[in-house]
Amino acid sequence: MSSLFLRTLRDAPADEDIDSAKLLIRAGYIRKEAPGVFAWLPLGLRVLNKIEDIVREEMTSIGAQEVHLPALLPREPYETTHRWEEYGDNIFKLKDRHQVDYLLAPTHEEMFTLLAKDLYSSYKDLPVTLYQIQTKYRDEARPRAGLIRGREFIMKDAYSFTCDKAGLEECYRQERAAYERIYQRLGVKYVIVHAFSGPMGGSESEEFLAPLPIGEDTFAQSPAGRAWNVEALKTPVLADVDFSATPVPFEVTTPGAGSIDDVVAMLNEQVPRSDRAWQAADILKNIALTAHYPDGHTKLIVVGLPGDREVDLKRVEACLSPLEMSQATDEELAQHPELVKGFIGPMSLGSQAKGTGVASPVEYYLDTHVVKGSAWVSGANAVDRHTLNLVYGRDFVADGVIEASQLKPGDMSPDGSGPLSFQRGVEIGQVFQLGRKYTDAFGFTVLDEEGRAVPVWMGSYGIGVSRVLACVVEFHHDGNGIMWPVTVAPAQVHVVMAGKSDVIVDGAEEFVSQLLDQGVEVLFDDRRKVRPGVKFNDAELLGMPIIAVVGRDFERNGTIELRLRDGGDSQVVLAREAAAKAKEMIDHLCRQYDAG
Ligand code: ATP
Ligand code: MG
Numbered sequence: 376m377s378s379l380f381l382r383t384l385r386d387a388p389a390d391e392d393i394d395s396a397k398l399l400i401r402a403g404y405i406r407k408e409a410p411g412v413f414a415w416l417p418l419g420l421r422v423l424n425k426i427e428d429i430v431r432e433e434m435t436s437i438g439a440q441e442v443h444l445p446a447l448l449p450r451e452p453y454e455t456t457h458r459w460e461e462y463g464d465n466i467f468k469l470k471d472r473h474q475v476d477y478l479l480a481p482t483h484e485e486m487f488t489l490l491a492k493d494l495y496s497s498y499k500d501l502p503v504t505l506y507q508i509q510t511k512y513r514d515e516a517r518p519r520a521g522l523i524r525g526r527e528f529i530m531k532d533a534y535s536f537t538c539d540k541a542g543l544e545e546c547y548r549q550e551r552a553a554y555e556r557i558y559q560r561l562g563v564k565y566v567i568v569h570a571f572s573g574p575m576g577g578s579e580s581e582e583f584l585a586p587l588p589i590g591e592d593t594f595a596q597s598p599a600g601r602a603w604n605v606e607a608l609k610t611p612v613l614a615d616v617d618f619s620a621t622p623v624p625f626e627v628t629t630p631g632a633g634s635i636d637d638v639v640a641m642l643n644e645q646v647p648r649s650d651r652a653w654q655a656a657d658i659l660k661n662i663a664l665t666a667h668y669p670d671g672h673t674k675l676i677v678v679g680l681p682g683d684r685e686v687d688l689k690r691v692e693a694c695l696s697p698l699e700m701s702q703a704t705d706e707e708l709a710q711h712p713e714l715v716k717g718f719i720g721p722m723s724l725g726s727q728a729k730g731t732g733v734a735s736p737v738e739y740y741l742d743t744h745v746v747k748g749s750a751w752v753s754g755a756n757a758v759d760r761h762t763l764n765l766v767y768g769r770d771f772v773a774d775g776v777i778e779a780s781q782l783k784p785g786d787m788s789p790d791g792s793g794p795l796s797f798q799r800g801v802e803i804g805q806v807f808q809l810g811r812k813y814t815d816a817f818g819f820t821v822l823d824e825e826g827r828a829v830p831v832w833m834g835s836y837g838i839g840v841s842r843v844l845a846c847v848v849e850f851h852h853d854g855n856g857i858m859w860p861v862t863v864a865p866a867q868v869h870v871v872m873a874g875k876s877d878v879i880v881d882g883a884e885e886f887v888s889q890l891l892d893q894g895v896e897v898l899f900d901d902r903r904k905v906r907p908g909v910k911f912n913d914a915e916l917l918g919m920p921i922i923a924v925v926g927r928d929f930e931r932n933g934t935i936e937l938r939l940r941d942g943g944d945s946q947v948v949l950a951r952e953a954a955a956k957a958k959e960m961i962d963h964l965c966r967q968y969d970a971g
Contacts, residue, residue, distance in 0.1 A: 528840075562863070563843060563846050595788070629642075676740060679745060720771075851918075885950070
């Protein structure tokens with residue numbers, strides 16, 4: 376450490392919001408160069424390389440072959456698949472000196488399809504799986520959480536090509552199994568959830584989510600153990616309701632009612648129900664959203680959902696992909712005077728509006744919890760007025776039924792096994808059965824045994840290598856610093872030379888060379904001008920799995936203290952036995968991360 380390029384910081388950087396970012400920067404593993412852009416310093420690079428090596432080993436074990444494509448790519452292939460547009464502002468686009476368009480790749484489906492198509496033409500060539508570990512670029516709207524949402528980040532992306540669907544399913548199964556081994560070896564907990572395919576397209580897809588409260592994804596689990604990203608969860612279809620006994624609609628005045636609760640209170644006062652009190656769930660609330668097309672133009676839509684539920688923009692986006700959603704501003708709403716803010720009613724909305732009054736060209740979508748035949752109280756399209764007995768299917772219709780509302784505890788799971796429970800997670804990997812989306816776009820076929828051209832089936836499989844490194848820290852740290860799993864630690868043993876007498880210096884050097892002889896990786900704090908207290912703090916912060924102290928006890932009794940960073944009693948052993956003991960401890964630690 377006397378010559379290592381490393382400066383640890385006493386305080387956490389003020390602008391980082393999560394523990395892993397604070398610790399990795401404080402401990403001198405990474406450095407922030409710009410929002411979402413990081414430099415790797417010597418110790419950080421060692422961890423990154425170890426993670427990459429584990430990923431490589433597991434990719435090799437399933438026969439995937441490593442290549443390395445450029446990050447700077449031409450526009451045309453992304454035009455062919457429409458992703459130049461669909462990725463929207465998330466792509467870093469640039470021009471060369473001839474004003475020709477390029478992009479910094481956010482992912483590589485197009486280029487791998489072209490690569491395989493160029494070289495392969497026969498069924499005999501397939502199956503093949505190629506992968507790379509490479510820097511990706513995405514101009515994320517909100518770079519945050521350090522390495523977890525970077526704008527430049529490292530991804531392992533693999534692509535399988537097969538002659539048929541069965542082959543694709545087999546490749547998918549192998550990748551998925553390799554992912555399970557990778558995360559086990561990295562010491563990262565994960566839940567496999569059904570996923571929404573997003574701009575990737577394709578059908579079957581699962582995500583590996585690290586269950587962490589800092590995650591931006593929410594996943595739902597059923598009592599039977601199935602899990603879904605809430606973006607991908609389809610709520611069970613509810614049966615239609617018989618509305619033959621529901622009287623015709625009528626209006627009431629609700630002066631000054633500014634919230635759903637106000638409306639409910641006024642209803643209970645003015646038009647009390649005989650069976651029970653009015654509730655928020657009886658109100659159909661209509662929310663104006665601005666839908667953003669990939670090319671930048673926008674349109675207003677209205678979404679109707681029960682008053683006791685909140686709109687979930689991500690779930691709306693998943694249903695109306697590739698449109699992106701935001702709450703409509705007052706100015707946007709003002710362009711549709713027929714929609715009265717706070718009192719939007721469903722009767723005149725949508726392309727097939729039934730109601731009287733001014734028809735609105737605005738598209739109207741209903742949440743799945745609004746069942747055909749059910750009766751609602753909703754805005755009357757007039758200030759301070761609401762309408763009762765509005766029956767969906769009789770008095771109003773919609774342009775579509777979508778998953779528009781936030782799910783909540785108690786909602787039933789699609790597998791019928793009972794109520795859902797919810798947790799936050801960080802997406803550390805995703806596997807896709809893309810099917811023929813990309814191969815068809817580029818006309819990638821191969822000749823089968825009879826010489827006929829058959830389409831090629833494709834899968835794509837990503838791991839966020841730099842993101843998963845941050846997740847390792849999220850799972851393995853305490854108030855004093857990082858606690859690396861032995862499989863990825865920059866070194867296995869951190870030897871602290873706690874004192875500067877010749878006896879201690881010689882003893883520490885001797886111990887280090889014994890460790891090296893045993894093949895142990897050592898970080899040696901040989902700094903002479905640094906106090907032991909500072910060294911101990913650094914050892915805790917840096918987080919090697921075993922901390923060994925050669926200090927006063929060595930001087931007095933010839934002993935070395937060995938301690939596991941993540942807890943457990945320290946052991947005091949004779950110097951000549953210490954290296955073997957350390958090796959034994961390392962082997963024991965390694966077994967905890969064995970993936971079998
Ligand atoms: P997210 O939903 O978090 O934006 P994504 O679904 O867009 O991620 P993919 O296209 O599936 O990401 O990319 C494969 C993997 O790359 C992800 O599972 C994730 O681990 C990682 N990844 C994606 N975006 C980033 C990022 N901005 N910074 C770091 N890692 C990322
Ligand atoms: Mg993903």
